[in-house]
Amino acid sequence: MRLDYVSIFPDFFTPLELSLPGKAADKGLLAFGVHDLRQWTHDRHRTVDDTPYGGGAGMVMKPEPWGEAFDELLTPATTVVFTTPSGEPFDQRLAEELATREHLVFACGRYEGIDQRVIDHARGVAEVREVSLGDYVLNGGEVAALAITEAVVRLLPGFMGNAASLVEESHAEGGLLEYPVYTKPPAWRGHEVPAVLRSGDHGKVAAWRHEQAVRRTAERRPDLLAPSVLDDGTPIVRATPGDAGELLTLQRACWVQEALANDMLDIPALHESLDDVRAWLGEWDTWVVRRAGRLVGAVRGRLEGEHTWDIGRIMVAPDLQGSGLGRVLLEHIQAVAPAGVTSYVLFTGAASARNQQMYKRAGFRLRRDLASPPGAVVLTKRR
Numbered sequence: 001m002r003l004d005y006v007s008i009f010p011d012f013f014t015p016l017e018l019s020l021p022g023k024a025a026d027k028g029l030l031a032f033g034v035h036d037l038r039q040w041t042h043d044r045h046r047t048v049d050d051t052p053y054g055g056g057a058g059m060v061m062k063p064e065p066w067g068e069a070f071d072e073l074l075t076p077a078t079t080v081v082f083t084t085p086s087g088e089p090f091d092q093r094l095a096e097e098l099a100t101r102e103h104l105v106f107a108c109g110r111y112e113g114i115d116q117r118v119i120d121h122a123r124g125v126a127e128v129r130e131v132s133l134g135d136y137v138l139n140g141g142e143v144a145a146l147a148i149t150e151a152v153v154r155l156l157p158g159f160m161g162n163a164a165s166l167v168e169e170s171h172a173e174g175g176l177l178e179y180p181v182y183t184k185p186p187a188w189r190g191h192e193v194p195a196v197l198r199s200g201d202h203g204k205v206a207a208w209r210h211e212q213a214v215r216r217t218a219e220r221r222p223d224l225l226a227p228s229v230l231d232d233g234t235p236i237v238r239a240t241p242g243d244a245g246e247l248l249t250l251q252r253a254c255w256v257q258e259a260l261a262n263d264m265l266d267i268p269a270l271h272e273s274l275d276d277v278r279a280w281l282g283e284w285d286t287w288v289v290r291r292a293g294r295l296v297g298a299v300r301g302r303l304e305g306e307h308t309w310d311i312g313r314i315m316v317a318p319d320l321q322g323s324g325l326g327r328v329l330l331e332h333i334q335a336v337a338p339a340g341v342t343s344y345v346l347f348t349g350a351a352s353a354r355n356q357q358m359y360k361r362a363g364f365r366l367r368r369d370l371a372s373p374p375g376a377v378v379l380t381k382r383r
């Protein structure tokens with residue numbers, strides 16, 4: 001990858017040589033160039049700005065120096081990143097996208113912005129992204145360009161030693177913030193490491209970490225837990241304890257059908273009490289869909305060991321069966337499985353033909369080689 005920076009403050013970019021990008025350059029993984037925009041001016045004062053047409057406060061960066069800079073630096077293989085508070089928000093997904101590019105040119109604006117024609121012109125020559133770090137204003141785009149660089153460069157193959165540490169981080173997968181981490185000593189200044197982390201029980205550790213990640217995300221970044229939505233905009237939301245009664249009703253309705261289809265009454269979901277439902281709501285990541293206030297669909301998932309996401313209790317109100325709601329719930333519960341999950345598992349009635357058909361269409365395979373309760377079959381899918 002090649003990185004070029006165009007700025008009126010090229011000194012901002014000296015940290016590139018000290019830090020991680022500098023090491024990557026030493027390894028030959030990337031090359032960078034820093035350019036003073038004023039080298040493309042021709043007047044005695046090396047002017048890069050002028051007053052805005054239409055009036056108003058501040059100065060606007062004039063187009064001519066940028067035009068000459070782009071003539072020299074841009075090719076059809078270039079992605080130009082304009083750093084601006086009015087750009088698209090920068091996030092891990094965009095970092096991953098930019099990490100696939102061959103050549104990035106960071107165009108760092110100052111003052112009130114760059115003449116719009118510079119951006120329009122660049123779009124005719126190369127790919128253009130206008131990118132913002134967040135909802136606040138920096139004096140210029142230089143610090144933003146450095147932050148974007150660090151997020152992108154560490155994704156380049158061969159850059160970080162440990163590929164697994166990349167996958168498990170905040171924002172990398174699962175859409176949850178990172179769980180809290182601890183190292184030795186076990187007690188420090190009166191603060192103890194949570195006992196579960198020292199229990200040696202990998203399943204319990206994984207479940208605890210997932211719960212902590214969900215709790216943190218709910219507190220600090222509820223927007224990340226923003227519900228998925230159905231085609232018509234109906235949200236899929238986390239179940240709350242107050243949903244237990246309706247869940248019990250819906251569950252009974254659905255599992256009576258299952259009992260009839262499988263000619264079998266001995267199915268746990270058919271016999272649970274309200275307290276049973278309340279209890280499992282505390283243990284499973286459960287999601288529900290409401291239509292006009294009525295609870296019409298639900299699904300739950302939880303970790304089994306470290307790498308398997310156990311999916312169950314997919315229920316759709318009888319009058320909405322066949323509408324595609326079950327398929328959407330199944331997709332949703334896979335999408336919210338934590339990072340580290342490598343396979344999904346679910347059970348259904350051996351004679352529940354419609355369920356099995358839906359699961360197979362979603363990529364699940366019948367596993368006659370695995371144990372299942374009497375009258376049921378087990379299906380799995382690799383993530």
Ligand code: 6GU
Pocket residue numbers: 082083084085131132133134135136137138139140141144145
């Ligand atoms: Cl990319 N540039 C500037 N100037 N201010 C910002 C920003 C970028 N992102 C947030 N604020």
